[in-house]
Amino acid sequence: MAIEKQPSCEDDEEPALLPVDVALQRLASMVLPLSQTETETVGIREALDRVLSSDVLSPIDVPSYTNSAMDGYALNSRDLPAAGEVTLAVLGTAWAGRPLEVTVARGEAVRIMTGGMMPPGTDTVVIQEHVQALYDTANENLQGNSEVTHIIADGTTAPGRNVRQAGEDIKAGEKVIATGTQLTPAHIGLLASLGVDQVQVYRCLKVAFFSTGDELRALETHAGQALGPGELFDSNRHTLFAMLKRLGVTLIDIGVVADTKEATRQAFIDASSQADVVISSGGVSAGQADFVSATLAELGKVTFWKLAMRPGRPLAYGKVGDAHFFGLPGNPVAVMVTFYEFVQPSIKRLMGCTETAPAQFTARCESRLKKSPGRIEYQRGIVSAAADGEVTVRVTGKQGAGRLTSMAMANCLIVIPAENAGVEPGDPVTVHPFHGLM
Numbered sequence: 001m002a003i004e005k006q007p008s009c010e011d012d013e014e015p016a017l018l019p020v021d022v023a024l025q026r027l028a029s030m031v032l033p034l035s036q037t038e039t040e041t042v043g044i045r046e047a048l049d050r051v052l053s054s055d056v057l058s059p060i061d062v063p064s065y066t067n068s069a070m071d072g073y074a075l076n077s078r079d080l081p082a083a084g085e086v087t088l089a090v091l092g093t094a095w096a097g098r099p100l101e102v103t104v105a106r107g108e109a110v111r112i113m114t115g116g117m118m119p120p121g122t123d124t125v126v127i128q129e130h131v132q133a134l135y136d137t138a139n140e141n142l143q144g145n146s147e148v149t150h151i152i153a154d155g156t157t158a159p160g161r162n163v164r165q166a167g168e169d170i171k172a173g174e175k176v177i178a179t180g181t182q183l184t185p186a187h188i189g190l191l192a193s194l195g196v197d198q199v200q201v202y203r204c205l206k207v208a209f210f211s212t213g214d215e216l217r218a219l220e221t222h223a224g225q226a227l228g229p230g231e232l233f234d235s236n237r238h239t240l241f242a243m244l245k246r247l248g249v250t251l252i253d254i255g256v257v258a259d260t261k262e263a264t265r266q267a268f269i270d271a272s273s274q275a276d277v278v279i280s281s282g283g284v285s286a287g288q289a290d291f292v293s294a295t296l297a298e299l300g301k302v303t304f305w306k307l308a309m310r311p312g313r314p315l316a317y318g319k320v321g322d323a324h325f326f327g328l329p330g331n332p333v334a335v336m337v338t339f340y341e342f343v344q345p346s347i348k349r350l351m352g353c354t355e356t357a358p359a360q361f362t363a364r365c366e367s368r369l370k371k372s373p374g375r376i377e378y379q380r381g382i383v384s385a386a387a388d389g390e391v392t393v394r395v396t397g398k399q400g401a402g403r404l405t406s407m408a409m410a411n412c413l414i415v416i417p418a419e420n421a422g423v424e425p426g427d428p429v430t431v432h433p434f435h436g437l438m
Contacts, residue, residue, distance in 0.1 A: 017308035019418070020376050023342070026303060027317065031324060031346045034276060038203040044191050047183050049248025050201040051352045056177040058194050061167035067096075068112045070162040073131055073151055074122035075109040077159035084155075087134075090148045094119060109151055118163060125162035126153050170194075180354030182248070202352045207244055208271035208323075210254035211237040212264065212283035212292060213330065218256045235404065236281035236328075236335045243339055247347055249277075259283070264291040268299050272323040277347060279339075282330030292316070292327050300325060308375045308418060312338040324350065332404045337378045337413065340432070360415070363431045366394040369416060369423040376418045380410035383431055393431055410434070 039053040068074060074094065079086055088109040094100040096115030104110055104121035112118070112125060132152040170176055176194065177187055183199070191199065216234040217227060227233070234256050244251055252274050257267040264283065271278040283292035296302045296318055305316035305327065311334035316327030326343050328335045340358065348356040363383055371377050383393040396409040415430040416423060423429055 017306050017313065017375065018304050020307055020309050020341075023304055023307050023315075023317070027342065027346050028349075030303065030317075031349050033352045034202070034205070034350055036202065036352060039200050040203060041198050041200050043198055044188050044196065047191075047199050047201060048185065048188060049246075050183055050199075050204070052177060052179050052181045052183065052199060053202045053352065054200045055175050055179050056191065056194075056196065056199060058170045058172055058174050058176050059196065060170075060194060061172050062170035062193065063164050063166055063168060066118045066166045067164050068094075068114055068116050068118060068125045068162060069164050070125055070127045071113050072111075072125045072127040072162060073109045073153070074104070074112040074116075074118050074125050075153070076104065076106055076121055077124040077157075079106055079109075080124070080126075080153060080155040080157060080159075082155055085152050086154075087150050087152050089150055109153075111148060123163065124157060124159050126151075126157045127162060130154075130157060178354070180352055182348070182351070182353050182355075204248070204250045205277065205347060205351050206250045206252060206275040207277045207279065207347065208252035208254055208275035209237065209240045209244065209279040209281075210257050210267050210271065211281045212257045212259060212267075214259045216256045216282075220255075235332055236330070239332065239335060240279060240281065240328075240339070243336070243344070244279075244347075247344065247351075249347065249351070259291065261291045261295065264295045265299065268295055268320050268325075272299075272320040272325075275323055276350060278320055278323050278325045279328060279343065280326075281328045281335055283327070296320065296325065296327070309337075310375045310377045312341075312378070313375070315342065317342070333380070333400070333407055336407050340413065340434070341378065358432045359435060360430055360432050361391070362428050363391040363393040365414065365423050365427050365429045366392050366425055367423070368425055369395060369414065369429075371416050371420060371422045373419055373421050377416040378432075379414040379416065380406040381412050381414040381431065382410060383412045383433060391431075393429060 036053065042050065075088060079088060088107055091102050091108055091110050092100045093111040094116035095113050099117035100110055100119055102119055104119050110119050133148045134150040136147050136149045176190060211234050215230055215232050217231050218234050241251060254267050254271050257263050280292055293305060300318050300320035302316055302318035306313055307315050311331060312329055314329045315338045318325045328338050345356040345358065369379055379399050380396045381393045382396060383391060386392050393412065393414055396406045399406055411434055413432040415432060
């Protein structure tokens with residue numbers, strides 16, 4: 001199949017560059033969730049990063065019983081005087097997990113700990129700091145402690161205060177986690193708190209990935225060895241592995257592929273036969289030994305392959321059989337930027353996630369950022385909060401596409417629009433935080 005004759009796919013020496021927003025729109029229309037009939041049930045300890053295929057409804061009220069939000073004394077609010085004080089008899093103590101099985105009458109109270117079940121007849125908790133406790137000093141225990149027999153309270157505590165009602169947080173039957181949610185540790189804790197030990201999820205997405213280049217040496221065979229002239233350790237494949245691992249997909253590592261048409265072709269055949277998504281690093285520029293584009297033209301269809309962005313101009317997207325293909329640049333920083341901005345949201349969409357776009361917010365830039373108009377630029381930055389609480393961001397130094405340290409120090413990308421000629425200190429900028437992906 002031939003490469004589509006789109007603005008970013010012409011055969012000119014310098015093809016027109018496709019705007020980033022147009023590329024994202026095309027991906028949104030072409031990268032759709034996989035078959036949503038392929039689901040499985042997993043235990044919650046295997047559910048982290050999986051995507052729910054059905055809503056989770058709470059089987060219980062949360063809290064499941066009305067309880068105290070503070071240490072204090074449970075009583076009937078009608079006993080609290082409008083003025084002056086009242087003395088109430090204390091019947092005993094209600095602990096979390098050990099309720100006091102009494103019915104509290106008017107003129108009585110129960111000492112209660114945080115989380116303790118409110119006894120029948122009570123509707124309010126007066127915190128212990130707001131009462132005067134009277135002790136039975138005639139009956140001290142062996143430790144020299146005596147029981148509270150009465151309390152003196154005033155009317156400053158409003159009726160219903162310091163009490164958590166049953167179902168106040170969640171009602172039984174209420175939807176607590178929606179279909180399409182990628183489960184986080186907080187979700188796992190929520191499920192456990194509801195007594196839910198299994199959930200229904202979509203099947204794991206399978207992603208195959210490989211690096212291309214005769215200059216690359218795999219760590220699996222060359223770690224600790226001296227590099228020859230012109231040789232490099234393959235870092236991109238390990239970066240891809242780490243980023244994909246955090247997305248919760250099934251990984252298929254094809255390895256380092258030699259710069260030959262035959263090897264590239266076989267890698268695509270092997271990868272596309274096993275995976276839903278194929279990702280390559282390198283081989284998508286216009287070099288004489290870059291065979292990815294040519295192989296894609298033969299085996300599949302390329303929708304775009306050059307974008308108006310820096311770093312990451314030679315970014316390809318297409319299909320090989322039923323598999324989605326992303327051809328990433330060879331420069332290490334460009335690999336991470338294009339993965340974050342394009343591959344990550346596409347994979348999440350394929351997984352069935354409802355939230356796929358990278359998070360973003362505005363920060364005040366502390367650095368002067370140089371840039372030529374014409375392409376959107378993603379500079380690596382460190383976002384933090386100033387002493388006055390204002391969110392600020394600064395650049396991580398030199399921004400070359402091969403400088404891995406610029407990414408290793410960063411916690412965000414600073415997005416500079418295509419039409420901008422740069423950023424001055426104090427200017428507001430858009431920031432895309434990594435949120436642990438990088």
